[in-house]
Amino acid sequence: MPGTGTSTDTPSPLVTGSPGLDAASLESVPLFDLRVTEDDLQAVADTLRSGWLSSGARTQAFEEAFAAQLGARHAVAVSSCTAALHLAYLAAGVGPGDEVIVPSYTFTATANAILYCGATPVFADVIGLDDPSIDPLEVERRITPRTKAVAAVHFGGYAAPVDDLAKLCEDHRLALIEDAAHAPSATLHGRKLGTFGLAGAFSLFSNKVLSVGEGGLLATDSDAVASMARRLRSHAMTLTSWDKHQGARGSYDVPALGFNYRIDEPRSALALSRLRRLEEEIARRRDLTLRYRAHLSDIAGLSVPFADAAVETSSCYVMAILLNDPGARDAVRLRLRENHGVQTSIFYPPIHLFSAYRARFPDLSLPRTEDISNREITIPLFSHMTTSQQDRVIQAIGYEVRQ
Numbered sequence: 051m052p053g054t055g056t057s058t059d060t061p062s063p064l065v066t067g068s069p070g071l072d073a074a075s076l077e078s079v080p081l082f083d084l085r086v087t088e089d090d091l092q093a094v095a096d097t098l099r100s101g102w103l104s105s106g107a108r109t110q111a112f113e114e115a116f117a118a119q120l121g122a123r124h125a126v127a128v129s130s131c132t133a134a135l136h137l138a139y140l141a142a143g144v145g146p147g148d149e150v151i152v153p154s155y156t157f158t159a160t161a162n163a164i165l166y167c168g169a170t171p172v173f174a175d176v177i178g179l180d181d182p183s184i185d186p187l188e189v190e191r192r193i194t195p196r197t198k199a200v201a202a203v204h205f206g207g208y209a210a211p212v213d214d215l216a217k218l219c220e221d222h223r224l225a226l227i228e229d230a231a232h233a234p235s236a237t238l239h240g241r242k243l244g245t246f247g248l249a250g251a252f253s254l255f256s257n258k259v260l261s262v263g264e265g266g267l268l269a270t271d272s273d274a275v276a277s278m279a280r281r282l283r284s285h286a287m288t289l290t291s292w293d294k295h296q297g298a299r300g301s302y303d304v305p306a307l308g309f310n311y312r313i314d315e316p317r318s319a320l321a322l323s324r325l326r327r328l329e330e331e332i333a334r335r336r337d338l339t340l341r342y343r344a345h346l347s348d349i350a351g352l353s354v355p356f357a358d359a360a361v362e363t364s365s366c367y368v369m370a371i372l373l374n375d376p377g378a379r380d381a382v383r384l385r386l387r388e389n390h391g392v393q394t395s396i397f398y399p400p401i402h403l404f405s406a407y408r409a410r411f412p413d414l415s416l417p418r419t420e421d422i423s424n425r426e427i428t429i430p431l432f433s434h435m436t437t438s439q440q441d442r443v444i445q446a447i448g449y450e451v452r453q
């Protein structure tokens with residue numbers, strides 16, 4: 051291997067004290083990596099030459115393709131999943147004085163968008179270390195006359211119990227909103243996640259499964275929710291610039307308070323191009339995840355959430371490991387990076403412990419959420435990860451976690 055420092059008189063600082071690793075470990079393994087194909091580049095270049103860059107025909111084509119792939123009546127493309135969540139909560143009628151029950155073990159946007167509506171997030175604990183989804187029993191305990199909606203997050207692309215939650219919501223006349231940011235094309239009982247409630251919110255953020263950079267999507271079977279989302283994403287105007295570009299005449303009214311939550315054409319073109327590879331990329335993620343699970347199960351000192359069987363229906367967005375000793379977590383992450391070049395992350399620090407939320411909910415404690423969050427390390431996973439990269443991660447974890 052030329053240029054990788056195999057000469058014995060120049061030992062690499064990266065491999066010092068790390069038996070079993072060779073010079074290939076000089077190259078670090080990123081948590082996530084993004085590849086853009088020639089087709090992707092061509093789709094964006096064609097768009098840039100088309101003479102129309104805001105939302106338009108390509109956005110519509112992407113929406114139609116996404117809705118068809120999901121099996122939903124409508125998909126409304128927006129500027130982010132956060133925007134989709136905000137619109138979904140508004141469509142559920144969430145406003146000042148209302149409560150929305152939400153997990154704390156998720157990205158902060160799931161709860162932030164409730165605050166954007168002037169409503170109160172009510173945090174519910176997760177099921178446990180094997181399944182970090184929101185616990186339907188905890189949700190039920192927190193329902194009050196002010197509850198308007200329940201938000202479920204499909205952590206890592208694995209289905210939250212949205213079948214049970216949909217039933218619970220129906221019984222209590224609440225809206226179910228799915229934060230499906232991790233879960234494009236994942237299923238539960240053969241049905242796509244993001245289609246179990248009033249609306250599902252998807253993300254096109256740079257490191258997500260269907261990544262574009264910035265962007266999101268609201269999926270719904272409700273004509274009313276879709277048309278509300280379409281209006282509110284563009285200032286609630288009765289006529290948009292795209293309508294006028296296509297020949298619509300006259301002035302417009304603004305009958306409600308809207309936003310600029312539009313996506314633009316280059317992003318939609320890139321999303322549409324990448325959507326064509328989604329299934330094959332997820333299939334590769336599943337293979338890598340099963341391989342991780344098979345090898346990591348031999349390592350004492352850690353466990354892996356979810357069952358092997360759940361991998362087949364997951365979009366496998368992230369690979370989480372849970373250390374038996376939470377006190378070792380920060381040191382293990384540091385050694386993985388410093389000694390092995392393995393990048394890791396934490397999914398997630400609980401929202402209720404962030405200072406902005408601590409100020410609002412100073413006494414709130416969610417023992418299972420805090421426990422899993424303290425043990426969790428997210429390790430590298432992306433569809434074009436090689437088995438040799440994966441072997442290096444497995445070896446590094448085996449070495450550092452056993453210590």
Ligand SMILES: *Cc1c(COP(=O)(O)O)cnc(C)c1O
Nearest residue numbers: 130131132157159231253254255
């Ligand atoms: C990434 C993410 C979001 C926000 O997505 P954006 O498109 O960046 O706004 C929301 N919820 C979860 C669970 C996420 O992981």
